Amino acid sequence: xxxxxxxxxxxxxxxxxxxxxxxxxxxxxxxxxxxxxxxxxxxxxxxxxxxxxxxxxxxxxxxxxxxxxxxxxxxxxxxxxxxxxxxxxxxxxxxxxxxxxxxxxxxxxxxxxxxxxxxxxxxxxxxxxxxxxxxxxxxxxxxxxxxxxxxxxxxxxxxxxxxxxxxxxxxxxxxxxxxxxxxxxxxxxxxxxxxxxxxxxxxxxxxxxxxxxxxxxxxxxxxxxxxxxxxxxxxxxxxxxxxxxxxxxxxxxxxxxxxxxxxxxxxxxxxxxxxxxxxxxxxxxxxxxxxxxxxxxxxxxxxxxxxxxxxxxxxxxxxxxxxxxxxx
Amino acid sequence: xxxxxxxxxxxxxxxxxxxxxxxxxxxxxxxxxxxxxxxxxxxxxxxxxxxxxxxxxxxxxxxxxxxxxxxxxxxxxxxxxxxxxxxxxxxxxxxxxxxxxxxxxxxxxxxxxxxxxxxxxxxxxxxxxxxxxxxxxxxxxxxxxxxxxxxxxxxxxxxxxxxxxxxxxxxxxxxxxxxxxxxxxxxxxxxxxxxxxxxxxxxxxxxxxxxxxxxxxxxxxxxxxxxxxxxxxxxxxxxxxxxxxxxxxxxxxxxxxxxxxxxxxxxxxxxxxxxxxxxxxxxxxxxxxxxxxxxxxxxxxxxxxxxxxxxxxxxxxxxxxxxxxxxx
Numbered sequence: 001x002x003x004x005x006x007x008x009x010x011x012x013x014x015x016x017x018x019x020x021x022x023x024x025x026x027x028x029x030x031x032x033x034x035x036x037x038x039x040x041x042x043x044x045x046x047x048x049x050x051x052x053x054x055x056x057x058x059x060x061x062x063x064x065x066x067x068x069x070x071x072x073x074x075x076x077x078x079x080x081x082x083x084x085x086x087x088x089x090x091x092x093x094x095x096x097x098x099x100x101x102x103x104x105x106x107x108x109x110x111x112x113x114x115x116x117x118x119x120x121x122x123x124x125x126x127x128x129x130x131x132x133x134x135x136x137x138x139x140x141x142x143x144x145x146x147x148x149x150x151x152x153x154x155x156x157x158x159x160x161x162x163x164x165x166x167x168x169x170x171x172x173x174x175x176x177x178x179x180x181x182x183x184x185x186x187x188x189x190x191x192x193x194x195x196x197x198x199x200x201x202x203x204x205x206x207x208x209x210x211x212x213x214x215x216x217x218x219x220x221x222x223x224x225x226x227x228x229x230x231x232x233x234x235x236x237x238x239x240x241x242x243x244x245x246x247x248x249x250x251x252x253x254x255x256x257x258x259x260x261x262x263x264x265x266x267x268x269x270x271x272x273x274x275x276x277x278x279x280x281x282x283x284x285x286x287x288x289x290x291x292x293x294x295x296x297x298x299x300x301x302x303x304x305x306x307x308x309x310x311x312x313x314x315x316x317x318x319x320x321x322x323x324x325x326x327x328x
Numbered sequence: 329x330x331x332x333x334x335x336x337x338x339x340x341x342x343x344x345x346x347x348x349x350x351x352x353x354x355x356x357x358x359x360x361x362x363x364x365x366x367x368x369x370x371x372x373x374x375x376x377x378x379x380x381x382x383x384x385x386x387x388x389x390x391x392x393x394x395x396x397x398x399x400x401x402x403x404x405x406x407x408x409x410x411x412x413x414x415x416x417x418x419x420x421x422x423x424x425x426x427x428x429x430x431x432x433x434x435x436x437x438x439x440x441x442x443x444x445x446x447x448x449x450x451x452x453x454x455x456x457x458x459x460x461x462x463x464x465x466x467x468x469x470x471x472x473x474x475x476x477x478x479x480x481x482x483x484x485x486x487x488x489x490x491x492x493x494x495x496x497x498x499x500x501x502x503x504x505x506x507x508x509x510x511x512x513x514x515x516x517x518x519x520x521x522x523x524x525x526x527x528x529x530x531x532x533x534x535x536x537x538x539x540x541x542x543x544x545x546x547x548x549x550x551x552x553x554x555x556x557x558x559x560x561x562x563x564x565x566x567x568x569x570x571x572x573x574x575x576x577x578x579x580x581x582x583x584x585x586x587x588x589x590x591x592x593x594x595x596x597x598x599x600x601x602x603x604x605x606x607x608x609x610x611x612x613x614x615x616x617x618x619x620x621x622x623x624x625x626x627x628x629x630x631x632x633x634x635x636x637x638x639x640x641x642x643x644x645x646x647x648x649x650x651x652x653x654x655x656x
Contacts, residue, residue: 036364042445046415046459048452087374087459117370118461124376129452131374131415131459 039143040082041136043073049127054171059097061190063104069213070134071112071194072263076211078144078203079136081114081196087131089124112196144202144209144267149227153207153268155292156277158195161216162252163188163241165259175251184243192263197284202267205276209267215258217300217312220266230297236305239289257302257312268294367471368410369464371401377455382499387425389518391432397541398462399440399522400591404539406472406531407464409442409524415459417452440524472530472537472595477555481535481596483620484605486523489544490580491516491569493587503579512571520591525612530595533604537595543586545628545640548594558625564633567617585630585640596622 047066049055067084074081086105090098109116114134167185169175195211202209208227210219216238224231238256247255269277274290281288302310375394377383395412402409414433418426437444442462495513497503523539530537536555538547544566552559566584575583597605602618609616630638 040368040463042411042413042461042463044413044415044446044448044459044461046417046448046450046457048417048450048457050453051451083370085370085372085461087372089374089376089457118372120372120374120459122374122376123379124454124457125378126452126454129374129376129417129457129459131372131448131457133370133372133413133446133461135368135370135463 037140038137039140041074041077041079041138041143042133043070043077044131044133045070045073046129046131048129055127058190059100060104063101063106064108064191065104066130066132067105067108067112067114067134068192068194069263070132071108071114071196072192072211072213074134074136075195075199076144076209076265077136077138078142078199078206078209079138080200081112082135082137083117084109084114084132084134085118086116087120087122089122089129091124091126091128112194138203142203144199144206145226146208146210146223147226149208149223149229149268149294150270151229151294151296152270153294154271154274154290155220155231155233155294156206156267156269157212157216157239157264157289157291158198158267158281158286159262159264160239160241160287161212161262161264162244162255162259164192164261164263165255166241166243166247168261181243185241188241189261192261194263195265195286198265198280198286198288201280201284202265202269202277205273205280206267206269209265212260212262212264212266214260216262216266217257217302221300223266223268224294224298224300227294228298230295231292231300232295233292233300233302235302235310237289237291239287239291253310365468366465367468369402369405369407369466369471370461371398371405372459372461373398373401374457374459376457383455386518387428388432391429391434392436392519393432394458394460395433395436395440395442395462396520396522397591398460399436399442399524400520400539400541402462402464403523403527404472404537404593405464405466406470406527406534406537407466408528409440410463410465411445412437412442412460412462413446414444415448415450417450417457419452419454419456440522466531470531472527472534473554474536474538474551475554477536477551477557477596477622478598479557479622479624480598481622482599482602482618483548483559483561483622484534484595484597485540485544485567485592485617485619486526486595486609486614487590487592488567488569488615489540489590489592490572490583490587492520492589492591493583494569494571494575496589509571513569516569517589520589522591523593523614526593526608526614526616529608529612530593530597530605533601533608534595534597537593540588540590540592540594542588544590544594545585545630549628551594551596552622552626552628555622556626558623559620559628560623561620561628561630562633563630563638565617565619567615567619581638 047053053062053065070084071081106116163185167182167189170178170182170185171189199209208223210222212219220231235253235256240252240256244252244255277288302312304310375381381390381393398412399409434444491513495510495517498506498510498513499517527537536551538550540547548559563581563584568580568584572580572583605616630640632638
């Protein structure tokens, strides 16, 4: 296996200068001007059996999750969903599987106002491969772009972190069996809730946002790189899922800082918006937590309660450099 | 293997009533109202190694073709390309392959005014899987929908038919080696040219259109079913590629009527437009040929020069009912 990361591949082979007035490859969504006053946000993801989900994954949960992770990209742009397409490659026609998958998919599509408007099914000889494209709209110049964070911004995280990562470790047998913790964390892994409402209301308030799919440090670093600044994150402020209580500290840190599949929003906003963001979180019943601040420089310093720098080993997940099958 | 066809799967599991003012699953593209006076056309395709292309396919040609077949769906709606996304699942990072693929892809993207605005790359353990979504725009109520054909319409076909099918048979060794015919037909298989210009100018002139990807009879039958009419097609009028001359008659018919991968447009228009369509074809340097007429009833009758009905066996290609690997 070679060392190239997923992002290097996109950037090396597929990133071209976007046409004027368009935002191209390299954000949560692409942006295109269309209706007066609005931009179209577009995002595409591919999910591969054995890599992004296990062969015995519950099809209804998979249908939900496949769409949820794409909607999460719209949420991270502050966009309202408009429609989606689905391409599906299957080893055989399994009606029970298709019924479950489409049921989970459509339930979330309906709930999110994101109807399926195009599809393609084809046969493969191997596992299931899914590709979903979502389209959304966002008011012009209100999109939460990665390159719009500014030194002095607060750093915020929605919801809690670490549950999906813990559930995955338990599912894969990488931790001793713990049925209670598994029960408490499995919904976060199987049925993530895209933060669409929060994202939409943050558009025009927050400066920049990403969704946490590959781990907080890795995803947040995309904002820092695109916006050319650094950050201090306060370890003790990070909103840990209750099921992380009592875990070994190193494991807890790793789940918080590098655990994937959270699908929470990490966003930055000027300090003047603190109260409004808290009120917004209360109204939407989505916890929002201030976890750091943007500084001059590059990279992230993770600080403990005493102001000491926490050493960070694993940044997050990368499809091409991680060992195969590392992630459900 | 089960008997369900690709279209049954989409219709059974994924087709839902489209929201008002939207055209959903089941045409070449979905349509959504966006800018005043225009609709957004969306189409998604998935290409799987070993099924849609051979493992040793030239990557540059593959990059071209993967985008071309999607642009062909926009052409068949009469839409102008706006942008595309690409999701790519790869067994390993092969720089020579990626460089070739992206070069072929981007050359056609540039030429067609269809920039790549979003992407996802991921690792698979098996062959390459590609999924492309294209977006285009078409003037409101001008889109070439499948359900808008009318009894009395002429049936037209662009370009010529049969070359890609013949090239595929020769490539797969299903015909005796014939280097001259292979040389004459391979470009049609490897580098199809989406009929974007013709499609755009037909929008507002023609009533209905499809692109011929799975075989003329099969693709055309989608128009007939959606528009609830039947058709007479004149076998001798079908525009055969010159390389089909001298072939066994049964093989020639099959290549014309059921050969896939042609990516020509089959469209219907009222007889009053005959001259204008011929002029349009001349101006665009795309042959356009009148090959039949729409009648009351259902299904297609293929008529020979004496008015006799030509028996038709194979309608076209279906991913789920055809034997595996039947198609490059």
